[in-house]
Amino acid sequence: MENGKIRWGIVSTAKIGREKVIPGIQRSRTGIAAAIASRSPVVARDAASELGIEKAYGSYEELLSDPDIDAIYNPLPNHLHVPVTLQAVEAGKHVLCEKPIALNAKEAEQLRALPKDRLVAEGFMVRAHPQWIKAREIVRSGELGELKAIQAFFSFFNTDPENIRNLPGLGGGALLDIGCYTMLAGRYFFDAEPQRVVSLIDRDPEFGVDRITSAMMDFGGGRHLNFTVSTQLTPFQRFQLVGTQKRLEIVIPVNAPQGEAVPLRLDDGSILGDGSAETLTIPPCDQYAELVDVFGRAISGEAPLPYGVEDAIQNMKILDAVFASADKGGWIEIK
Structure with missing residues (x-):
């Protein structure tokens, strides 16, 4: 954490991230948009420059291995929500994943096996x-x-x-x-x-x-x-x-x-x-800033996470x- 704020890494340059969630992180009280990744280094650098993000990575794996990143926002296409969330948690990150959390409940149930000290939530900003x-x-x-x-x-x-x-x-x-x-x-x-x-x-x-x-x-x-x-x-x-x-x-x-x-x-x-x-x-x-702060307060231990993996499985x-x-x-x- 930097100055008591959670350092966020954003997996992909998806439109929802660029236009909604990243600005929300930047307006939040608890978070910093610290890094962004794309499969293309050029695309990642361009997005980082446009959005005022410090680090840009040319692969998702590079971002997930960055020890300075506390939490990941996953706005990838739906079929990659569970696989990349699993990878991120295994790399020691907390994950806020775009909805829907999975393609179906069976796939979402894989998230139950993750370490309980890493938080995972479905990104229902509403x-x-x-x-x-x-x-x-x-x-x-x-x-x-x-x-x-x-x-x-x-x-x-x-x-x-x-x-x-x-x-x-x-x-x-x-x-x-x-x-x-x-x-x-x-x-x-x-x-x-x-x-x-x-x-x-x-x-x-x-x-x-x-x-x-x-x-x-x-x-x-x-x-x-x-x-x-x-x-x-x-x-x-x-x-x-x-x-x-x-x-x-x-x-x-x-x-x-x-x-x-x-x-x-x-x-x-x-x-x-x-x-x-x-x-x-x-x-x-x-x-989106409000959602980031709900998740951020849960990461820092200030408040419990109101909706976690079981809630996401029930939705599916x-x-x-x-x-x-x-x-x-x-x-x-x-x-």
Whole structure:
């Protein structure tokens, strides 16, 4: 650690790292973006120069062997999440890995064998954003009455045949890329685990990946999560948390603008068409910086890690069940 801060190494020059997570590390209170690696030394040096990072490596192995690096951020394509995370922990590093943690639960379960003194977490920045934290506080306060239904929609349009989201061998498709957020909303806001799921998937005939996935999850006690995600629809995202007394709308639930205020809408439904909605403004923040600080405080021992390997495995079990339901054409129990 340098001046009490965690020195981060970033594996690859992926767009999410360059544009979101590395700036988040640099804005965080606990971390320093100290090194970046690419399979190309030139690409690594260019990225380091552009982002103001001290060290650049021409291979992932060089970065992982650097004794000055405390933690690794892994934004590689989905099929490399587990292999490189295993390598990083074996090299003595803590790892924050992009979602989804793996291609399936069986692969994710390999992470259980890692040394417990090295922390591994799945990079769901939304759980560190004050808007999700505030929304759950409202749910827990009882202001919505009993939270009974969550409706989540998340879509964008991408038909680039070279994009990793359209390559099935690399873990592409809507469910793994963005459906993981909608599923997570149910676990987070219901404070419970889904018991069973039924789903419907439409696959792109050329790419073979799921381009529209819809599902209903039963959380027990009459609590339902319904979601639709798509990689080939008009860009849109919105989550509705609907209780017996009020509903809460998260307007930009996933891609909240870094450094900008965002609204929550609380509505008792007394005037239809949002006429009775009250807007709650969440102050500006950088949810990636917040996530880095959550992980950083866990590394330094200041606070426990709220979501670790077991949480990530559970996420994959649920996503596996969504795929299995579509294949079966009926309900799948989640165990």
